[in-house]
Amino acid sequence: MINFENVSLQYGKNAALSNVSVQLPEEGICGVLGRNGAGKTSFLSLLCAYRRPTSGTVTISGEDPYENANIMPKISFVHDSKSEVENEIKVKDKIKIAAALRPNWDAAYAEKLIKLFDIPVKKKVGALSHGMRSAVNVMIGLASQAPITVYDEAYLGMDAAMRKLFINELLEDYMERPKLILFSTHFVNEMEGLFSEAIIINKGQVLVHDESDALRQRGTTVIGFIEDVDHFIDNREVLSERTLGRQKEAVLFGELSEKERQAAKENGLELSQPSLQDLFIYMTEEGGRDS
Amino acid sequence: MKSALDNNRPIYLQIKESIEEDILNGLLKPEDQIPSNSQLVKHFNINPVTVLKGINLLVDEEIIYKKRGVGMFVSPDAPEKLKKRFSKTFLKEQIEPLIAIAKPLGLSQQEVQEMIDRAWKGEEND
Numbered sequence: 001m002i003n004f005e006n007v008s009l010q011y012g013k014n015a016a017l018s019n020v021s022v023q024l025p026e027e028g029i030c031g032v033l034g035r036n037g038a039g040k041t042s043f044l045s046l047l048c049a050y051r052r053p054t055s056g057t058v059t060i061s062g063e064d065p066y067e068n069a070n071i072m073p074k075i076s077f078v079h080d081s082k083s084e085v086e087n088e089i090k091v092k093d094k095i096k097i098a099a100a101l102r103p104n105w106d107a108a109y110a111e112k113l114i115k116l117f118d119i120p121v122k123k124k125v126g127a128l129s130h131g132m133r134s135a136v137n138v139m140i141g142l143a144s145q146a147p148i149t150v151y152d153e154a155y156l157g158m159d160a161a162m163r164k165l166f167i168n169e170l171l172e173d174y175m176e177r178p179k180l181i182l183f184s185t186h187f188v189n190e191m192e193g194l195f196s197e198a199i200i201i202n203k204g205q206v207l208v209h210d211e212s213d214a215l216r217q218r219g220t221t222v223i224g225f226i227e228d229v230d231h232f233i234d235n236r237e238v239l240s241e242r243t244l245g246r247q248k249e250a251v252l253f254g255e256l257s258e259k260e261r262q263a264a265k266e267n268g269l270e271l272s273q274p275s276l277q278d279l280f281i282y283m284t285e286e287g288g289r290d291s
Numbered sequence: 292m293k294s295a296l297d298n299n300r301p302i303y304l305q306i307k308e309s310i311e312e313d314i315l316n317g318l319l320k321p322e323d324q325i326p327s328n329s330q331l332v333k334h335f336n337i338n339p340v341t342v343l344k345g346i347n348l349l350v351d352e353e354i355i356y357k358k359r360g361v362g363m364f365v366s367p368d369a370p371e372k373l374k375k376r377f378s379k380t381f382l383k384e385q386i387e388p389l390i391a392i393a394k395p396l397g398l399s400q401q402e403v404q405e406m407i408d409r410a411w412k413g414e415e416n417d
Contacts, residue, residue, distance in 0.1 A: 171333065171339070175339055189298060192298050193296060193302050193335060194338055195338060196341070276298070
């Protein structure tokens with residue numbers, strides 16, 4: 001299990017993360033959602049022990065992961081990297097290096113993935129398209145079979161067909177060999193069903209962390225005549241409001257009771273559930289929930 | 292099986308409903324095996340936990356039942372149960388919305404009735 005306790009990370013005077021406390025289970029697919037610069041990568045690099053927190057503690061199975069030879073081999077961090085050194089080596093050598101570093105490397109599975117993603121192993125890494133470079137990265141993530149696998153915006157540059165192939169493979173492998181997968185993205189719509197839980201990060205803070213179904217159920221979209229909507233949302237936590245002619249749409253946060261839902265319907269209001277994408281956008285936009 | 296999900300409703304409910312629809316439409320018959328969890332996961336590209344949640348609801352309502360080590364099967368009385376349940380909600384969920392649209396269009400009760408009659412016959416002739 002992963003445990004973050006009051007974790008902060010400073011770069012000089014800038015706080016990248018402040019007072020983050022989060023617990024993650026041993027199995028699951030967790031979406032880490034946030035806008036650019038929200039702190040997603042800082043959060044994930046602490047988890048992968050690429051960095052050490054400025055204050056607070058990060059533990060994995062009770063141990064500090066930083067420079068810890070017991071923990072490091074259990075984690076695979078897949079991210080969009082561009083390194084000069086890597087550009088000069090061949091794809092097959094990049095894969096060989098990854099294989100040597102990963103105790104659980106599944107060579108047969110790696111071969112299968114190379115064929116599936118049509119990866120040109122003889123080319124130099126620097127000669128690959130962005131999408132193909134990402135394909136190599138996720139292929140390494142999948143074949144690593146690390147108990148904790150982190151994909152940080154890992155599919156950038158991939159086209160829709162390739163993303164689908166990747167997600168399909170990720171799920172199939174997850175069903176056979178469950179693990180903890182963390183997946184940061186701002187393509188929330190497409191990935192919505194993938195997550196068993198989601199963390200929304202904004203401005204260095206964790207706004208919410210919950211099972212994705214539960215999280216979605218905490219949001220309600222209310223549509224109706226302006227006066228009726230205003231009356232209903234009075235004294236509730238409102239994430240967003242917009243009017244269209246005489247109608248108004250408001251997104252509420254906080255579960256409604258069956259009684260409240262009934263009352264809303266009797267007043268001619270239409271209720272629906274916002275998508276994770278909508279909740280994410282409303283919670284993190286300027287003038288949003290925490291500002 | 293429908294092919295895509297709608298992001299604005301709980302996904303596990305949509306899994307449940309898509310199987311119920313297939314039973315009502317006769318695509319799945321009593322004692323047929325329903326798609327396995329892993330087939331559903333791949334079909335909809337969603338988390339296995341979500342699939343399980345939808346499937347468990349169907350088991351709780353005895354629409355499907357489990358044969359240990361084999362899979363999930365449609366209960367013998369599932370179509371009857373679903374027909375009963377859907378008939379109960381038919382007025383509220385189908386007829387009332389229809390009237391709510393017909394009224395502002397200025398259609399009279401008789402005009403709507405005639406349309407229903409025509410559509411009904413059209414279906415019978417198929």
